[in-house]
Amino acid sequence: MQKEILIVGAGFSGAVIARELAVAGHNVRVIDSRDHIAGNCYSHRDEKTGVMVHTYGPHIFHTDNKEVWDYINSHCNMMPYTNRVKATVNNQVFSLPINLHTINQFFGKTCSPAEAKDLISSKGDASILEPKTFEDQALKFVGKELYEAFFKGYTIKQWGMEPKELPASILKRLPVRFNYDDNYFNHKYQGMPEEGYTPIVASILNHKGITVELNTHYDHESKKNYDHVFYCGPLDGYFEYRYGRLGYRTLDFEAFSVEGDYQGCAVMNYCSLDVPYTRITEHKYFAPWEQHGSSLCYKEYSRACGEDDLPYYPIRQMGEMSLLQKYLDEADQEKNITFVGRLGTYRYLDMDVTIAEALEVARHYTQAIAKDGDMPAFVINPR
Template sequence: MSNKSILIVGAGFSGAIIGRQLAEQGHKVRIIERRAHIAGNCFDERDGATDVMVHVYGPHIFHTDNQRVWEYVNRYGHMMPYVNRVKATVNGQVFSLPINLHTINQFFKTTCSPDEARRLIEEKGDKSISDPQTFEEQALKFIGRELYEAFFKGYTIKQWGMQPSELPASILKRLPVRFNYDDNYFNHKYQGMPRDGYTKMVEQILAHENISVELNTEFDRQEAGDYDHVFYSGPLDAFYGYRHGRLGYRTLDFEKFIYDGDYQGCAVMNYGSVDVPYTRITEHKYFSPWEKHEGSVCYKEYSRACGEDDIPYYPIRQVGEMALLEKYLSLAEQESAVTFVGRLGTYRYLDMDVTIDEALKTADAYLASLADDSKMPVFVVNAR
C-alpha cells in the first residue's frame, strides 16, 4: 500500500481522528482549519480572570456506551469522573431533570412510590392520542399537559423557534420520565470530562509527524485535485457554494458574565418559561468539579435562526431542509476522492461519542478501500 496524500478540512474531532488514524499508517495528512484554533466547537480554554476552564461554544459532556470510543479518548486525555445533573427553574421552583420520582413528587406535591407515580403519570397522559405525530402530541400522550407545559413547551419554542405542534414526534424519542430518584442526566456506561480539556485532547491526537495543521485557512475546492483523497467536515452546502440555497440551522448566542463566588450551585440550569429569553445558564467551574475556584464564569444561552455569518449548531432537518438536503446529497454522490464527515458534512446532529465512532469507522473504511483497491464511499453513514 503506497503512502497517500490526504487533505482534511476541519480540525475538530472528525478531522483530527481521521488524520491520526491515517498518519499512523504512513499517509501524509494536511489539515486545514478556517478558525484560529483546533477542536471545533469542543474548544475550551482557561478564563483569564478566574482560571476556570470554559467551554467556549457551550458545554460538552462526554458520555458513551461504546468501549472503543471510551478507550480512544482515554488514550489521548485523562478522563475524570463526571455526572451531569441538570436542574430547571419552573414557576419559582427548582426541579431535577430528567423528570424523575423526586421531580414528580415535588411538582405534584405528593409522596408517590415508583408504582404510584407510574399510575399518576398514566392518568395524566392524554389517552385520546393513539398515534402521536408531533412533539406536542408525543408529550401530551405520555406525560400529560402539566409536565409538558412546565418542562418542555417553552424550552422547545425557544430552542427551535417554532411551536412543538410543528415539530415531529421523533424529537421526543422516548418517555422522558424515570420512576426512581436517579438524576443522572445520561444513561451511558461511560461518563466523564477530560481533566486538561478537549482542546488538549485534540492537540494530542494531532501530535504526529505525518500531520500538518494550518489554522485560519479557508478550503479552496481547486486544491482538492492535488490530493489522493479529501475528507471534508465543513458544511455540505458550503462545499457547493450554496448553489441551491442554505440548509437550515439553529445557532447559539452566549452572554458571558463573571461572578465572584458560586452563582447557581450546578453546571446547568434550564429555564422553560418563554418569559425568560434564554434557554439555560451554564456555570463552567462545575464542569470541572475536581478543581476549586473562588470566581465563576457563567453563560446565558440563547437560541435563534442561523444567519450567513453565524456558527451553525443544530441542523433543523424539517421538510423544507430535507428536500434541499436531497439536492446536495445528489451532488455529493457524484464526487470521487471526497468523503463528507461529521455533523456539518452529513447535516446531522451528533453527540461527541458518535462523532468519534464515525471518524474511526471512516478511517477504517478508507484503509480497507486501499487494501482491496475499492472505491471509498462519499458518505460512510446514511445522511438521509
C-alpha cells in the same frame, strides 16, 4: 500505497481520521478556517477567573461504546463526572430529567415508583394513538401539566417553532424516570477531561505524518493535489449554497462572572417563555476537582442561523430534508471526497458518535485502497 490526504476541519471528526490515516502511513494535511483546533469542543482557561470554559457551550462526554471510551482516555485523563441538570419552573427548582423527585415535587405528592407511574399514566392523553408531533408525544406520555411546564416553552426557545411543528422523533425517548436517579445520561461511561477538550484534539493531531494549518479555507482547486479529501465543513457550503442554505440553529452566549457561586450547579434550564435564554451554565461546576473563588457563567440564547453565524444544530425539517437530498445527490457525483461529521452529513452528533464514525470512515478508506476500490461520498448514510 502512501497517499496524500487533505482533511478540512480540525474538530474531532477531522482529527481522528487524520490520526488513523497518519498511523497507517499516509501524509495528512489538516486545515481549519478558525484560529484554533477542536471545533465546537474547543475549551480555554479564562484569564480572570482561572475557570476552564467550554467556549461554544457545555460538552459532557458520555458513551456506551468501550472502544470510543478507551480511545479518548488514551489522549487525556478523564475525570469522573455526572451531569445533574436543574430547571427553574414556576419559581421552583426541579431536577431533570423528570424523575420521581420531580414528579412528587411538582404535584405535591409522596408517590412510590408504582404510584408515580399510575399518576403519569392518568395524566397522559390516551386519545393520541400515534403521536406525529413533539407536542403529541409529550401529551400522550406525560400530560398537559408537565408538558407545558418543562417542554413547551423550552422547545419554542430552542427550536424557534411550536412543538406541534416538530416531529415526534425528537422526543421519542421521553426522559421520565420513576426513581430518584437524576443522572442526566444513561450511558455506562461518563466523564470530563481534566484539562478540557482542546488538549485531547491536540494530542490526537500530534503525529509526524500530520500537518495542521489554521485560518485556512478550503479551495476547490487544491483538491487535485490530493488523493482524497475528507470534508468536515458544511455540506451546502461545499457546493457554494447553489440550492439555498440548509437550516441550522445557532447559539449566542452572554458571559458574566461573579465572586463565589452563582447558581450552585453546572446547568440550570429556564423553561418559561418569560425568560429569553434557555439556560445558564456555570463552568467551574464542569470541573468539580478544581477550586475557584470566582465563577464564570454563560446565558445561552438560541436563534435561527444567519449567513455569518456559526451553525450548531441542524433543523432537519421537511423543507431542509428536500433541500438536503439535492446536496446529497450532488455529493454522490463527486470523486475522491468523503463528507463526514456534523456539518458534512447535516446531522446532530454527540462526541462519542462523532469519534466512532470517524474511526469507521478511516477504516473504510484503508480497506478501500487495499482493495483498489472506490471510497463513497458518505460512509454513514445521512438520509
